[in-house]
Amino acid sequence: MARWLPRSTDLTRFCQKLNRVKTLEDDMMETSFNRCLSTIDLTLLGIGGMVGSGLYVLTGTVAKEIAGPAVIVSFIIAGFASLLAALCYAEFGARVPKTGSAYMFTYVSVGEIWAFLIGWNVLLEYMIGGAAVARAWSGYLDSIFNHKIKNFTETHVGAWQVPFLARYPDFLAAAILLVATAFISFGAKVSSWLNHVFSAISMGVILFILIMGFVLAQPKNWSTQEGGFAPYGLSGIMAGTATCFYAFVGFDVIAASSEEARNPQRAVPRAIAFSLGLATGAYILVSVVLTLMVPWHSLDPDSALADAFYRRGYAWAGFLVAAGSICAMNTVLLSNLFSLPRIVYAMAEDGLFFQIFSRVHPRTQVPVVGIVVFGLLMALLALVFDLEALVQFLSIGTLLAYTFVAASIIVLRFQQQKVDGPAPAARDRPNPEPHEGPSSGELKEYESFSDKLQLVDRDKTKQQREPGQLKAAFEPYLEFLSDFYPGEVVTVAVVTLMVSAICLCSILVFGNTHLHLPTWSYSLLLVLFSLGFLLSLLLIWAHEQQRSTQTFQIPLVPLSPALSIILNIYLMLKLSYMTWLRFAVWLLLGLLVYFCYGIWHSKENLRELQPQRLSARYVVFPSGSLEERVQAVQPSSQPTAGLPDTDTDDCKR
Numbered sequence: 001m002a003r004w005l006p007r008s009t010d011l012t013r014f015c016q017k018l019n020r021v022k023t024l025e026d027d028m029m030e031t032s033f034n035r036c037l038s039t040i041d042l043t044l045l046g047i048g049g050m051v052g053s054g055l056y057v058l059t060g061t062v063a064k065e066i067a068g069p070a071v072i073v074s075f076i077i078a079g080f081a082s083l084l085a086a087l088c089y090a091e092f093g094a095r096v097p098k099t100g101s102a103y104m105f106t107y108v109s110v111g112e113i114w115a116f117l118i119g120w121n122v123l124l125e126y127m128i129g130g131a132a133v134a135r136a137w138s139g140y141l142d143s144i145f146n147h148k149i150k151n152f153t154e155t156h157v158g159a160w161q162v163p164f165l166a167r168y169p170d171f172l173a174a175a176i177l178l179v180a181t182a183f184i185s186f187g188a189k190v191s192s193w194l195n196h197v198f199s200a201i202s203m204g205v206i207l208f209i210l211i212m213g214f215v216l217a218q219p220k221n222w223s224t225q226e227g228g229f230a231p232y233g234l235s236g237i238m239a240g241t242a243t244c245f246y247a248f249v250g251f252d253v254i255a256a257s258s259e260e261a262r263n264p265q266r267a268v269p270r271a272i273a274f275s276l277g278l279a280t281g282a283y284i285l286v287s288v289v290l291t292l293m294v295p296w297h298s299l300d301p302d303s304a305l306a307d308a309f310y311r312r313g314y315a316w317a318g319f320l321v322a323a324g325s326i327c328a329m330n331t332v333l334l335s336n337l338f339s340l341p342r343i344v345y346a347m348a349e350d351g352l353f354f355q356i357f358s359r360v361h362p363r364t365q366v367p368v369v370g371i372v373v374f375g376l377l378m379a380l381l382a383l384v385f386d387l388e389a390l391v392q393f394l395s396i397g398t399l400l401a402y403t404f405v406a407a408s409i410i411v412l413r414f415q416q417q418k419v420d421g422p423a424p425a426a427r428d429r430p431n432p433e434p435h436e437g438p439s440s441g442e443l444k445e446y447e448s449f450s451d452k453l454q455l456v457d458r459d460k461t462k463q464q465r466e467p468g469q470l471k472a473a474f475e476p477y478l479e480f481l482s483d484f485y486p487g488e489v490v491t492v493a494v495v496t497l498m499v500s501a502i503c504l505c506s507i508l509v510f511g512n513t514h515l516h517l518p519t520w521s522y523s524l525l526l527v528l529f530s531l532g533f534l535l536s537l538l539l540i541w542a543h544e545q546q547r548s549t550q551t552f553q554i555p556l557v558p559l560s561p562a563l564s565i566i567l568n569i570y571l572m573l574k575l576s577y578m579t580w581l582r583f584a585v586w587l588l589l590g591l592l593v594y595f596c597y598g599i600w601h602s603k604e605n606l607r608e609l610q611p612q613r614l615s616a617r618y619v620v621f622p623s624g625s626l627e628e629r630v631q632a633v634q635p636s637s638q639p640t641a642g643l644p645d646t647d648t649d650d651c652k653r
Contacts, residue, residue: 019111020604022104022350028097033260034188034365039267039274041192042254044199045338046275048331049250051202051282053136056325058247059287060304067240069222069291070230072284074240079280081241082248084564085402086276087554088409090269093255094551095412097264100346101256101339102401107350109408109415116598118401119347120590121583123340125397127374130336131381132394134173137329138382141172143303144322166386173382177333181375184337187364188260195334198327205324206282208317209305213289216312226295242571247283249398250332251276256339269552337378341370351606352598396575396583403568406561407494413545413557414468414490467546474542493539497562498569500532505570537562 029035037045063071092105100107103119142149149172159168184191222229230237254271258264290299293308300307309317341357345367348358361368465471468486470478481489507525511517517525540558554560599605 017599017605018113020602021109021111022107022115022604023607024096024098024108031098031259032360032365033099035260035262036189037192037257037261037267039270041196042257042261042267042271043274043278044195045192045257045335046251046254046271047203047278048195048199048328049253049335049339050248050275050279051206052250052328052332053133053140053325054247055206055282055286055328056305056321057136057302058244059283059290060299060307061301062240062243063287063291063296063304064299064301066232066243067236068227068229068231068296069287070232070237071240071244071287071291073230073237074244075247075280075283075287077237077241078244078248079276079283081245081564081567082251082280083276084560084567085406086248086251086272088402088405088561088564089252089255090272090552091409091554092405092412093258093268093272094265095549097258097261097268098346099256099259099342101252101343102405103343104346105255105408106404109412110404112352112599112602112604113594114404116347116352116594117587117590118404119343119352120593121397121586122343122401123374124586125394125401126336126340126343127378127381129394130177130333130340130378131173131385133329133332133336134177134378134382135166135170137176137326137333138170138173140322140325140329144319164386165384169383171383174379177337177375177379177382180330180333180337181371181379184334184341184375185361185364185366185368185371187366188257188338191334191338195331198330198334201327202324202331205320205327206286208320209324210285210289212309212314212317213286213293216314217289217292219292221292221295227297231296242574244283245571246395246398248276248279249394250335251279252401253335253339256342259342265551337371337375340374340378341367344370344374349603351601351603352594354597355601396572396579399568399572403498403565403572406564406568407498409554409561410494410540410558411487411491413553414540414543415487415546416467465544467544469544471542471544478542490540490543493536497533497536497540498565500529500536501562501566501569504529504533505566505573508570509573533562533566 059071062074063069067074089101089105096104096108098104100119102122103115106118107115138149150168153168153171157169161167183194220226232239251272254268254275258268261267286305290304290308294311298311306318306321309315309321344353344357345360347353348355348370357367357370357373359369360366466486468488468490470481470489475482504526507515507517507522507529511522511525537558545557
């Protein structure tokens with residue numbers, strides 16, 4: 001029976017395969033794409049992804065049903081929360097100017113299977129999001145013509161009552177997606193130009209809304225006679241924040257486009273900052289004028305802005321608002337169709353997804369196969385499926401991506417620079433014990449010259465420590481942590497921090513409602529998990545970070561990413577159980593694809609199977625003398641060719 005059980009070495013090797021990270025090229029600016037996008041192009045792409053139908057629909061819905069005029073505060077808090085995630089994307093986009101967004105960022109720092117699952121969820125997020133916006137676009141246009149399109153379709157094509165299917169096929173939504181797919185396939189420059197046109201019209205309409213809105217503003221609509229500024233109190237403001245947070249999820253299109261930016265190190269952080277700032281300002285100001293034009297409790301949630309102008313006697317303004325809404329939704333469609341094929345391309349290029357999607361058209365320099373295939377899939381979703389039940393699914397994929405990107409920032413910041421070679425074994429690790437060194441009579445073997453210097457010149461090492469090593473000030477108190485390889489303690493602390501955040505948020509969300517915990521146990525668990533979160537944070541902070549680079553770096557690491565992690569987890573746990581059930585089913589499908597295809601075709605897997613190559617190794621003798629030798633390096637699972645395992649003993653002799 002025991003022979004059928006896997007050996008510990010096999011399990012270790014399997015786990016190493018799942019958690020291997022992507023090896024980046026020496027020249028990360030080299031690409032098969034066309035680097036043609038400027039900071040303005042990226043900024044408008046980001047604005048187009050964020051300022052969509054939400055500006056025309058979400059503001060009225062949250063104001064009337066959740067927060068009242070205090071929706072303004074909800075957008076301010078949501079904008080700050082989004083800023084934490086956006087800064088993480090900005091640092092990664094500048095340091096790793098490759099397409100793939102959250103998938104790529106997770107792959108280079110956390111591990112392969114986690115990156116695949118993030119990419120897998122982002123695919124569905126973009127498909128459902130694009131199809132939902134197309135149906136909203138169709139419905140908005142249809143409402144202008146008194147639903148004549150809907151009535152014609154139901155009369156001549158038919159209607160059905162089937163779960164998860166739409167009441168009637170929406171040919172208009174499918175058609176707009178196919179047209180957008182055709183434009184996207186012409187290249188990044190054409191897509192950017194089209195986005196400029198729609199964004200300019202949309203921003204012009206927003207400017208008109210703000211000017212007319214302030215002219216028609218009536219401060220009495222915030223008075224106590226109308227219910228006051230915050231009729232639903234603090235709980236309403238926070239509930240509104242959770243809803244408003246999803247209005248800012250479009251900035252990741254900038255990170256997904258970094259491989260087509262002319263100067264990504266400067267353009268990506270600036271574009272993310274500019275677009276998020278402008279989008280937040282637009283949402284706040286539109287919320288101000290909307291709740292000042294008419295009483296918040298009389299708003300029409302489906303078309304709040306158009307209805308507000310109509311009720312103030314400016315029916316003609318409703319047509320301008322409708323035009324702005326349609327143009328804004330066009331920019332969101334372009335944003336989704338622009339990002340999705342590039343993430344698929346990144347996964348296929350790494351071997352984790354089907355290779356056909358890694359083909360780039362030689363003339364337009366875009367992944368045309370991915371654009372066409374996923375554009376057709378998106379059109380099919382919009383044509384026949386009822387997407388309202390699936391829209392909430394978008395939130396969990398976005399929040400999960402934000403969480404892993406924030407965790408990746410911490411791991412990467414406290415990680416030594418990767419070298420192209422096998423990972424050092426346990427016996428090769430630098431051991432900075434104060435009483436152990438060349439004079440101890442023990443032979444030490446190191447992977448690189450920098451590792452050798454850590455032992456030979458210990459005083460200098462203490463003054464200039466590598467990233468991931470314990471800070472000198474904490475060494476007397478946390479001496480037992482010095483035995484670990486640089487970065488290992490930080491990785492464990494990040495996992496502990498995320499587990500503590502999950503437990504803490506679970507108690508906050510479910511402690512009084514679903515779990516019905518007594519007050520004493522509720523308080524005790526909150527204190528314990530809060531301590532676990534804070535201690536993990538302090539343990540990470542006690543280690544050295546990578547020194548400042550020329551590219552953008554998020555400030556206050558690890559605090560800023562940790563706040564983003566706990567906020568994202570809290571919002572994920574607020575989603576319905578049906579959303580989690582659908583999410584689990586989609587994850588299982590993703591794992592099936594990964595273990596049947598991705599793990600075997602991964603470029604990192606093929607790299608491990610490459611023929612032997614030469615690598616320099618350094619040996620430190622007890623006397624402190626140095627010797628360099630050249631040996632063949634094989635994957636860690638195989639014995640080293642040409643040198644027996646007792647090579648260290650041979651050197652001693």
